[in-house]
Amino acid sequence: MKKISFIVLLAATALLLMSAGAFAATKVTAIKAFLNGDIKFVKDGEDWRPKDDRGQEVLPISYNGTIYLPLRVIASAFNFPVAWEGSTQTVKLGEGSTVTNLYSKQVKAEFWSEKSYDIVDKKQLVFEGKQYNGAYAFAAENVGLGWYEGSPNLQLDFGKKYETLHLAMIGQSAMKVRVLNENKQQLAEEISLEEGKVTEIDIDLQGSQQAFVSAYDAANQAEKPLLYVLKDSYVTSDPLPTSR
Known part of the structure; x- marks a missing residue:
């Protein structure tokens, strides 16, 4: 299975993941291909x-007797890390890529919460009409307690130091979220989440190997709601872009 998917990844790279700049390069050849909605997959x-x-459903391309799919579609389906470096027109595959998502085996998670789950059941992971493939979930604290040293959190160890953490999160209630490094230094301002809405944000890790994601329930419900940290979140060696 891995060998087959890897071949598809390489083939799809050449056709479907080029930027506009790549098409201006001298080694690019125009082709005539067809979107084929009749093809079925198992x-x-x-x-x-x-x-x-x-x-959104992606139709495969038929060209010269070969079926092609976008690289990121295949990579996501098989939990295979992939990154695109536009400056060098390079696709980076596997754990050596500059981007590592939370599906990666090198990422270790530890919960400090009375309720916590590593969710793999996809039926529980359809948010805003989109299917997600995995998530870490833990119970947020009630707002009355606010932040304290033992606040419920998720500890992530990325296996090595990274510069930027891209978090995709959704809460069962309106929540406040903090992200800290291994020295318990807060890395960004408090993040506000709306109930049931996926929020994505980039955090400057400042060369950290670990991050703590802590949350409390801003609505102060009696039943402590869950915060989902979607495994589509990722870390990258690239620094956070400087705002101008």
């Missing part, structure tokens, strides 16, 4: 339809 014995990051 993944691990079950019917499967390729979808993009927004949950």
